[in-house]
Amino acid sequence: MSQGLKTVLVICLSVTMLFTSGCFDASEPDDMAYVVALGLDRETGGNLMITLLLAVPIAVGVGPESGEIENSTNIITVAAPTILGGINVIDSMISKRVNFSHAKLVVISKELAEQGVEKFINTFIRFREFRPDTYLGITEGSAEEFLKLSKPVLEYNPSKHFELIMESFAYTGFSNGSTIEEFYSKMESTCGEPVAVLLDISPIQEVRDLTELLKDFSNRNDEVLEGDYTAGEMPVVYENKIRQMGSAVFRGDKMAGVLTGRETLYYLMVSGKLGDVYYTLPDLNEGSGNMPEIKDYITLRLSQARKPEISVTIKENIPEVRIKILLEGDIVAITGRNDYSTGDALKMLEEHASEYIKEKVVSFMEKTRDEFKSDICFIGKHVKKTFLFWEDWLKFNWPEKYEKARLNVDLEVKIRRPGIMVKQIPEMD
Amino acid sequence: MDQKTTIGNFEAACILLNLVSTKIILDFPRTASEDAGTAAWIMILLDSAVVYLLFLLITRMYKKFAGKDLLDVSEKALGKTGKTVFGIIYLAQFMYVTSIVLRQFAEDIKVISLSTTPVSIVILMFSAGMIVGAWLGLEAVSRLHVLAVPILAIAYILILLFNIPRYDVTRLSPWLGLGVEALAVKGVFNLSYFSELVALFFLMPFLKKEKNFGEVGRYGIFFSGLFLVLSTLCYLMAYQYPTSTEFFLPVYQMARAIKIGRFFARIEAAFILIWASCAFLYLSSCLYFITYIFQRAFDLKYRKPLIAPFIVLIFTLSLVPENLYSALQAEMQIYRIFAWIISFIFPIIILAIASFRARLRSKREEVSSQ
Numbered sequence: 001m002s003q004g005l006k007t008v009l010v011i012c013l014s015v016t017m018l019f020t021s022g023c024f025d026a027s028e029p030d031d032m033a034y035v036v037a038l039g040l041d042r043e044t045g046g047n048l049m050i051t052l053l054l055a056v057p058i059a060v061g062v063g064p065e066s067g068e069i070e071n072s073t074n075i076i077t078v079a080a081p082t083i084l085g086g087i088n089v090i091d092s093m094i095s096k097r098v099n100f101s102h103a104k105l106v107v108i109s110k111e112l113a114e115q116g117v118e119k120f121i122n123t124f125i126r127f128r129e130f131r132p133d134t135y136l137g138i139t140e141g142s143a144e145e146f147l148k149l150s151k152p153v154l155e156y157n158p159s160k161h162f163e164l165i166m167e168s169f170a171y172t173g174f175s176n177g178s179t180i181e182e183f184y185s186k187m188e189s190t191c192g193e194p195v196a197v198l199l200d201i202s203p204i205q206e207v208r209d210l211t212e213l214l215k216d217f218s219n220r221n222d223e224v225l226e227g228d229y230t231a232g233e234m235p236v237v238y239e240n241k242i243r244q245m246g247s248a249v250f251r252g253d254k255m256a257g258v259l260t261g262r263e264t265l266y267y268l269m270v271s272g273k274l275g276d277v278y279y280t281l282p283d284l285n286e287g288s289g290n291m292p293e294i295k296d297y298i299t300l301r302l303s304q305a306r307k308p309e310i311s312v313t314i315k316e317n318i319p320e321v322r323i324k325i326l327l328e329g330d331i332v333a334i335t336g337r338n339d340y341s342t343g344d345a346l347k348m349l350e351e352h353a354s355e356y357i358k359e360k361v362v363s364f365m366e367k368t369r370d371e372f373k374s375d376i377c378f379i380g381k382h383v384k385k386t387f388l389f390w391e392d393w394l395k396f397n398w399p400e401k402y403e404k405a406r407l408n409v410d411l412e413v414k415i416r417r418p419g420i421m422v423k424q425i426p427e428m429d
Numbered sequence: 430m431d432q433k434t435t436i437g438n439f440e441a442a443c444i445l446l447n448l449v450s451t452k453i454i455l456d457f458p459r460t461a462s463e464d465a466g467t468a469a470w471i472m473i474l475l476d477s478a479v480v481y482l483l484f485l486l487i488t489r490m491y492k493k494f495a496g497k498d499l500l501d502v503s504e505k506a507l508g509k510t511g512k513t514v515f516g517i518i519y520l521a522q523f524m525y526v527t528s529i530v531l532r533q534f535a536e537d538i539k540v541i542s543l544s545t546t547p548v549s550i551v552i553l554m555f556s557a558g559m560i561v562g563a564w565l566g567l568e569a570v571s572r573l574h575v576l577a578v579p580i581l582a583i584a585y586i587l588i589l590l591f592n593i594p595r596y597d598v599t600r601l602s603p604w605l606g607l608g609v610e611a612l613a614v615k616g617v618f619n620l621s622y623f624s625e626l627v628a629l630f631f632l633m634p635f636l637k638k639e640k641n642f643g644e645v646g647r648y649g650i651f652f653s654g655l656f657l658v659l660s661t662l663c664y665l666m667a668y669q670y671p672t673s674t675e676f677f678l679p680v681y682q683m684a685r686a687i688k689i690g691r692f693f694a695r696i697e698a699a700f701i702l703i704w705a706s707c708a709f710l711y712l713s714s715c716l717y718f719i720t721y722i723f724q725r726a727f728d729l730k731y732r733k734p735l736i737a738p739f740i741v742l743i744f745t746l747s748l749v750p751e752n753l754y755s756a757l758q759a760e761m762q763i764y765r766i767f768a769w770i771i772s773f774i775f776p777i778i779i780l781a782i783a784s785f786r787a788r789l790r791s792k793r794e795e796v797s798s799q
Contacts, residue, residue: 024546132686188672387603390466
């Protein structure tokens with residue numbers, strides 16, 4: 001081939017590539033309406049109520065210019081028998097085309113979740129615009145109301161706002177960061193059950209409402225510590241009314257119950273997903289100060305020293321589950337006058353924390369077994385690995401066996417550092 | 430002339446590696462898990478070992494015929510007719526697999542990227558690449574393989590590595606999956622995953638060191654086996670059975686799931702590049718082999734004029750399956766059942782007959798000389 005012909009060929013090909021690259025699938029980001037969050041409710045006529053929280057990019061801010069938080073999102077609700085059918089309706093009336101490739105959250109109402117979510121999850125998994133890491137939340141009330149009330153406060157970008165909130169479980173332990181892919185995989189699993197993030201709208205408008213709410217809790221026998229709430233019960237007065245705390249527990253694709261924030265923390269401990277969290281426990285010597293009615297607390301920063309060790313033995317067809325958890329922590333606050341920074345006091349604190357958390361973990365595990373009948377901690381996978389053949393494993397019927405499981409928890413807390421103080425000298429009376 | 434072209438052992442090994450391993454980015458890990466459940470990786474490991482042993486046997490038998498391609502050997506075994514018959518058989522095999530893989534690539538790219546582009550346009554784009562590859566010949570194709578295969582292999586390994594946080598070894602249990610019977614029966618049919626190794630027997634005349642063809646094949650089998658086992662193992666550790674049987678493009682799914690911080694996500698865009706590169710290399714090599722086999726089977730002087738009619742045929746055949754699932758079925762239900770016989774059993778038979786006849790001939794010559 002002559003040099004001239006080659007040059008002509010290269011030029012022709014380059015020009016063709018330039019002008020044919022967007023023949024069929026050209027899409028301008030400007031022509032898209034990007035969904036930040038999607039809500040699903042049951043409409044009385046049997047339809048779905050699909051609510052989209054759309055980002056308004058120009059209000060989010062362009063380049064170094066800051067945006068307007070108030071106008072950064074736009075909400076739209078449609079009734080249709082299917083999700084994508086509803087999207088078609090929306091597409092026909094707004095100036096842009098709905099796109100889910102930046103969606104961060106899917107919110108499903110509790111009412112729908114209790115009837116089963118498989119048919120919706122299927123859409124999220126099958127349709128390529130949905131990202132596998134989109135978070136999945138269940139709201140006690142209406143998903144539409146939830147999205148309507150959600151407004152970014154400290155963040156201009158609504159997408160980042162949701163993402164940061166959902167990721168916060170790594171340092172609070174009060175949620176689980178469940179994504180649609182994780183949920184789907186667990187839902188289809190034969191050795192465990194899924195959980196989703198628990199969301200709600202706070203009824204608290206001012207401090208007076210907060211006092212009312214706390215009065216209800218003070219009537220309970222148990223001590224109520226931070227995180228002993230579900231999303232809607234959180235004693236918080238804040239401009240943004242949407243809340244995230246606890247977990248929605250599923251059996252198969254149907255919601256079976258809820259866990260509080262603290263119970264979710266124990267779920268993360270047993271599942272080996274605990275990040276680095278603040279954990280408050282009552283002081284060993286309660287009311288040691290001048291006012292015995294005011295209790296003293298110790299706050300630790302806890303994390304998992306190593307992944308939990310779970311072993312299961314089957315005795316007379318009953319699983320004997322042994323869970324060994326090793327936590328490590330730093331002392332970050334002591335409200336009482338006792339010093340636990342060193343020596344025997346430190347040992348005492350370790351033993352106290354171990355016993356206290358162990359009791360809570362056992363009670364959480366019993367709740368999953370007796371109340372939810374749902375192995376959300378995937379204990380089943382430790383039984384599954386003792387099987388050779390798939391058929392035998394299916395016949396074994398783990399979900400049924402889990403209901404009769406005997407649960408033993410062995411938990412140890414090691415305090416590694418006393419914060420940046422090595423001793424605490426009480427104030428002279 | 431093509432016959433004067435020579436390629437190095439590494440180049441030949443790269444061609445084999447890409448031909449066998451391209452299916453990883455299509456549906457291979459899923460179909461393997463459909464066949465053997467959680468033990469799919471064991472099945473592929475056993476298949477690799479069996480293919481390795483079969484190849485050792487073929488290598489021993491081929492030693493006498495080093496430098497000759499399989500059609501030359503069939504001529505020695507069964508005369509001109511044998512050469513033409515086996516030529517047609519291998520031509521049919523390559524035509525069948527090329528048209529199906531072309532359709533699969535086109536459909537897959539439609540699903541994951543060019544959703545509104547007509548499938549015929551996508552096939553046409555791939556066909557253009559195939560024509561260029563086949564036109565430039567084996568030397569260009571093999572050199573491109575040497576450049577691209579290491580990069581593609583590294584990119585693929587990175588996808589597997591970035592998925593490490595999602596791996597859970599207990600997902601591989603129950604360890605023998607759907608049972609020993611499934612492993613044995615499906616394992617035999619799945620030898621067809623290595624069917625493209627037959628290309629080595631057509632590369633023989635082009636190898637610089639003809640005697641080292643065994644080494645080329647062994648490296649090709651070792652690395653392709655390694656990649657096939659790794660892909661199944663990693664996929665099953667990331668997606669438990671039976672969810673693993675649901676995803677249409679397993680490696681794409683794994684690439685989609687990669688998220689390292691908020692910044693490093695959505696790397697499937699890079700995956701599409703890897704994926705299209707593999708497709709072009711695979712398809713252009715196949716078109717080359719199709720025209721080469723036809724030329725050799727019918728003793729034609731020129732190869733290049735065959736490119737146009739064969740690309741039209743492949744293009745048309747690729748549009749025969751009604752939908753994506755039919756294309757997948759055509760590969761899973763038909764090709765896999767017979768391909769291992771054509772790729773491994775036929776060469777053994779041809780070589781056995783050719784050796785026997787060569788021995789007879791030499792004895793006859795000995796007798797006549799006495």
